[in-house]
Amino acid sequence: MHKSYGFRYTDKDSENRHLLKLLSIGHSSVADENYQWNGLKRGGQGVIVQWSIQGAGKLRMGKEHYTVPKGHAFMVSIPSDHEYAFDATLCDQWEFIWIRFGGFKEEWLRQDLLQMVGPVFELSPDSLPIQLLWRLYSDTAANQLNDRFDLSLRIYEWMLSLQRCLLEGNAPTRSEIPSPYKRVVTYIQDHIAEDLTLDRLAEAAQLDKYYLCKMFPHYFRITPMDYVRNRRIEKAAELLRNHELSITNVASLCGYTSLSYFGKVFHKMTGLSPLAFRLSEVSESEDYLRFLE
Known part of the structure; x- marks a missing residue:
C-alpha cells in the first residue's frame, strides 16, 4: 500500500538549529497529469529527493528540462524555480519514493551534488542511499522511529551515503x-x-x-x-x-x-x-x- 507521512515539530525543536528534520516521506504512484509541483508556489522549505521506481516524470529547473526515468532521482530545494510533474507521453504511471527534509546545513548536500552530478542522477535499487531510504520509510510506516535526535542522525547518515555514492561513482580514476x-x-x-x-x-x-x-x-x-x-x-x-x-x-x-x-x-x-x-x-x-x- 502506497502512503505518505508528514511530520510537525514543536517550537522547541524548531529552535534547535543542529537537528536535521524529516518533513515528509512517502511512496506513491501517479497517473494523472494534475500531479504537478511548482517550487515557487508550494509552501514550506526544505530539500526534496525523489527516486523513480517505475515509469518516469519530468523536471524543469529554471530554463532547463529533464526526464527522470526509472532508477533515477532528482533533487530540488523549496523555494526555488523548479517544477516536476507526471507526463502521460512518457509512461502510463510514475511510481516513486521521496523524502523531504530540512534543518542544519542541508544546503551543502544540494550544492555539492548539483555542481558534480546535476539535478538528476542515477541510483541503483541496491545502492546504500536507496536501501536506507526504504528502511526509513518502512520504520516510519511501522511507527518505529525513535526520538528527534535519532531521526536527525539517520537523515544525516542517508545524506552522507548519497553524497559518497554519487561523488565516488562519478569521480574519474587517475x-x-x-x-x-x-x-x-x-x-x-x-x-x-x-x-x-x-x-x-x-x-x-x-x-x-x-x-x-x-x-x-x-x-x-x-x-x-x-x-x-x-x-x-x-x-x-x-x-x-x-x-x-x-x-x-x-x-x-x-x-x-x-x-x-x-x-x-x-x-x-x-x-x-x-x-x-x-x-x-x-x-x-x-x-x-x-x-x-
Missing part, C-alpha cells in the same frame, strides 16, 4: 583524467615556490582559464587555486620538520612572499600557527598533513 589536467597538477608540484597564477596554470594546461576553472573540480573536486593552496600547505608542513629552515624560508619555498599571509593561511588550514605546528609533538615517521579532496 587514468581517466585528461592530460591537460594532469599537466596542471605536475606543473603545480614542480613550481610550488613560484607565483602560480590562474593564467600560468591555464597556459600549462593549454586551456582557456575559464574552462579550466569550470572543469578542474570535476576531476579533483576543488578549484585550481584551492588545489595550489592545499599542496603548498602540505609542503610547508613537511618543511617545518626541518628546524634549520626559518619559517620565512619555509614560506618562500612554498610560494608565499608575505610571512603574515602565510601564517594566516596555515592557521586557517591546520588550526595552528607555523611555529606551533613545528613545536607540536608529532612522530618523525608520520605524514604531517594530507588534505582529503
Whole structure:
C-alpha cells in the first residue's frame, strides 16, 4: 500500500538549529497529469529527493528540462524555480519514493551534488542511499522511529551515503583524467615556490582559464587555486620538520612572499600557527598533513 507521512515539530525543536528534520516521506504512484509541483508556489522549505521506481516524470529547473526515468532521482530545494510533474507521453504511471527534509546545513548536500552530478542522477535499487531510504520509510510506516535526535542522525547518515555514492561513482580514476589536467597538477608540484597564477596554470594546461576553472573540480573536486593552496600547505608542513629552515624560508619555498599571509593561511588550514605546528609533538615517521579532496 502506497502512503505518505508528514511530520510537525514543536517550537522547541524548531529552535534547535543542529537537528536535521524529516518533513515528509512517502511512496506513491501517479497517473494523472494534475500531479504537478511548482517550487515557487508550494509552501514550506526544505530539500526534496525523489527516486523513480517505475515509469518516469519530468523536471524543469529554471530554463532547463529533464526526464527522470526509472532508477533515477532528482533533487530540488523549496523555494526555488523548479517544477516536476507526471507526463502521460512518457509512461502510463510514475511510481516513486521521496523524502523531504530540512534543518542544519542541508544546503551543502544540494550544492555539492548539483555542481558534480546535476539535478538528476542515477541510483541503483541496491545502492546504500536507496536501501536506507526504504528502511526509513518502512520504520516510519511501522511507527518505529525513535526520538528527534535519532531521526536527525539517520537523515544525516542517508545524506552522507548519497553524497559518497554519487561523488565516488562519478569521480574519474587517475587514468581517466585528461592530460591537460594532469599537466596542471605536475606543473603545480614542480613550481610550488613560484607565483602560480590562474593564467600560468591555464597556459600549462593549454586551456582557456575559464574552462579550466569550470572543469578542474570535476576531476579533483576543488578549484585550481584551492588545489595550489592545499599542496603548498602540505609542503610547508613537511618543511617545518626541518628546524634549520626559518619559517620565512619555509614560506618562500612554498610560494608565499608575505610571512603574515602565510601564517594566516596555515592557521586557517591546520588550526595552528607555523611555529606551533613545528613545536607540536608529532612522530618523525608520520605524514604531517594530507588534505582529503
